[in-house]
Amino acid sequence: MTGIKVAIINNQEEKSMLVTKRLTELLAQSDNTIDQENPELVISVGGDGTLLSAFHLFSHRLAEVRFLGVHTGHLGFYTDWRDYELEELVDTLCNDRQKSVSYPLLDVRITYTNGKSEKHFLALNESTIKRGNRTMVADISIKEDLFEKFRGDGLSISTPTGSTAYNKSVGGAVLHPSINAFQLAEIASLNNRVFRTLGSPIIVGDHEWVKVKLQASTDYLVTIDQFTIEQEEIDAIYYRIADERIHFASYRHMHFWNRVKDAFIGEI
Ligand code: NAP
Numbered sequence: 001m002t003g004i005k006v007a008i009i010n011n012q013e014e015k016s017m018l019v020t021k022r023l024t025e026l027l028a029q030s031d032n033t034i035d036q037e038n039p040e041l042v043i044s045v046g047g048d049g050t051l052l053s054a055f056h057l058f059s060h061r062l063a064e065v066r067f068l069g070v071h072t073g074h075l076g077f078y079t080d081w082r083d084y085e086l087e088e089l090v091d092t093l094c095n096d097r098q099k100s101v102s103y104p105l106l107d108v109r110i111t112y113t114n115g116k117s118e119k120h121f122l123a124l125n126e127s128t129i130k131r132g133n134r135t136m137v138a139d140i141s142i143k144e145d146l147f148e149k150f151r152g153d154g155l156s157i158s159t160p161t162g163s164t165a166y167n168k169s170v171g172g173a174v175l176h177p178s179i180n181a182f183q184l185a186e187i188a189s190l191n192n193r194v195f196r197t198l199g200s201p202i203i204v205g206d207h208e209w210v211k212v213k214l215q216a217s218t219d220y221l222v223t224i225d226q227f228t229i230e231q232e233e234i235d236a237i238y239y240r241i242a243d244e245r246i247h248f249a250s251y252r253h254m255h256f257w258n259r260v261k262d263a264f265i266g267e268i
Pocket of ligand 1: 046047049125162163164169
């Protein structure tokens with residue numbers, strides 16, 4: 001069996017640097033090669049934030065690349081392997097290269113009022129829209145139909161794997177990643193006798209899309225995972241489940257709900 005091309009993306013923590021050094025040595029002793037440009041497998045060393053960075057570095061090659069996370073802090077949602085399991089990890093790589101599990105991504109399309117061509121992004125966790133220092137005003141449509149007129153601090157639109165991140169902090173539900181859907185959660189909506197929103201998160205199916213038509217303003221902040229983009233003259237933002245998916249090398253499996261319990265509840 002010939003080796004595979006592996007890229008390693010690590011954060012700058014001392015422990016992550018040591019793990020990367022050891023992993024590089026072990027890979028050099030195996031049939032596998034390091035290829036930071038055109039890998040078949042991307043190993044992130046750090047936390048979920050590091051895996052997010054790795055995803056964005058290789059989001060243009062999702063069909064060819066699988067991801068795998070080694071965590072050097074606490075167990076993450078995208079990181080399965082521990083720093084003391086590197087030998088086992090490289091052995092597993094050498095013996096089985098085919099298994100993978102894939103998860104949904106969020107497709108984000110932004111259109112502008114000033115004739116600027118639209119922009120397109122993929123998010124692994126979520127996208128949020130907020131307005132600088134004033135109330136955000138937007139019409140939210142599901143497919144062609146106006147659903148509600150939103151006023152508040154902003155909106156979070158998350159994937160199932162991102163549902164345990166920012167979405168959870170704003171009161172969204174935790175969604176099993178086998179569900180091909182995305183979630184719209186409000187951030188501090190204004191609700192009174194004049195302004196009314198649903199007031200609870202909604203889960204939107206993979207055959208639907210959400211359009212957020214913003215009131216003209218120049219001070220919107222749009223986030224795509226860890227990136228914040230200051231956007232001017234936005235007309236609308238469209239969200240749907242992407243055609244692309246992220247593939248993880250599935251050499252081991254931890255039940256999603258055990259992971260949720262481990263991260264947020266701990267021993268009972
Ligand atoms: P960061 O602000 O340095 O870290 C955010 C924290 O969120 C880290 O502890 C990270 O875990 C954790 N995290 C990331 N993805 C997660 C997931 N899918 N499920 C559960 N926890 C997750 O930012 P970052 O490391 O660059 O990550 C960006 C993400 O942070 C954003 O996509 C957003 O979801 C999240 N965030 C959350 C809040 C909030 O909850 N109020 C605020 C800002 C950003 P690790 O320690 O394992 O890296």
